[in-house]
Amino acid sequence: MADTSALYQEILLDHNRRPRNYGPLVGATCVERGVNPLCGDELTLWLRMDGDIITEAQFEGSGCAISRASASMMTGAVKGKTRAEAEVLVERFRGLVTGHGGAEELAESMGGLRVFAGVARLPQRVKCAVLAWHTLHSALAGGEKP
């Protein structure tokens, strides 16, 4: 029986109710689709790249509060980041939600994203939390043109 009170905090619920950066991105330079076949969560991620920098990131999709809030916060967190900086964030987030790689220190540097540290106690929900981040990773690795 996991203690989920630390996870379903207002910040996560707020991002679930009112996801930021939601809907198709006009002028996107790449688009990537992510699915979680086990639970049926799906999302589409649009990025606008200016050279090496992510200038805009938006998403759309259906899923649980964890996957929606994660996508909402991820799109906010990577705006203005370079590819390499975004990839570092992907790795840190993965470490945070799987409880690996000094999650506590990582959480300190991740602002609002630290709410997802609670996922580390719910192994069956890790997939929900990382869906948007895996999709970002695929997009940066060479997503399709829109």
Place this chain on the structure above:
Amino acid sequence: MSALVLRGAFPLLAANPSLVYLDSAATSQKPALVLDAMRDFYESDYANPHRGAYALSARATARYANARATVARFFGAGDEECVIFTRGTTESLNIVAGAWGRANVGPGDEIVVTGAEHHANFVPWQQLALERGATFTISPLAADGRADVAALVRLVSARTKVVAFNHVSNVLGAINPVPEIAAIAHGVGAIAVCDGAQGAPHMTVGFDSLGADFYAASAHKMLGPMGTGVLIGKREILEAMPPYQTGGDMIAFVGDVTTTWNVLPHKHEAGTPNVAGAVGLAAACDYLSSLGMDAVAEHERALVRLAYDRIAGIEGVRVHGPRGDERSGVLSFTVADIHPHDLATLLDERGICIRAGHHCAQPLMRRLGVAATARASFYVYNDEEDVDALVAGIESAKKVFVGA
């Protein structure tokens, strides 16, 4: 309302007195009696059956044969040689699609399934149709999730070779009229294949008067062990169809060029069988028979009726499928603004086990117009307190999410 069987009979439930287990449609907990029977086989009579010339092997063979006889009795199959032990419902249905289907379905033929099938009674037929150039038709559902019998009558034709359908929907708990559907299939010369995974644990099957040509079930959903199931078929069909797998135990004579098959049931059971699994299933059948399947069905009906009334009464909750008094012990529902996975996590925090997701029935989810549902399912060890806990858990999850 108390449980039909006290939790003390189930070691896991006895060891976890506050656990609210509402996922028996996924798998049931095990009574000590089933575990004891399997252990006793390993400790007293264990050897490879059908092979050894020694007494111990003969005892193992007898245990296996006795298990088959018990299971045949439970399923109402007078001809016990027509009870094939398998790994479970999925394998049973793959045997029918893979062996009978490949031999009997060709280009231009039609396979009909309902829109409420578990993937195990959907994908094998879909793939067979693709492989054989046959038409794959999904028959419509009535509003309550049962097969639309009137639509099915109009839909089938002389081209239809198979009508595959569930006894009870694993999502909705809707109970199909098996004899009626089987008669429609037989009317056009098709076979009727019934997925009984959610039927056999909860009601009398009566295979010989059911009408279905094949009936598949899993031991683990009916108090027995995982990795064991049955395929029950009509003798003439089981004899005429080729084996699904070949190898040891299933042969009569292996020549350099050709091989002849063993008699039923061995022809369809290649390799060393899962005797402990069969022994465990037989013990589960005896246990359920001692409770009485009518009592089991009535207990579940009473619980699900209670749960239906109380859960459907919660604001923002939508219960899918038939009314409370017309279903097996399965209740699928969605709560407005709470994704089923989040609900399941919040309920887990209170020690309540429910299932959330598409329940291996994505075609049905599309027809219901939802991505996922929450599902609570009841069995002999559940009682009114479990329903109370579920209702309180849903109310509490609503407070977290909606702040209501």
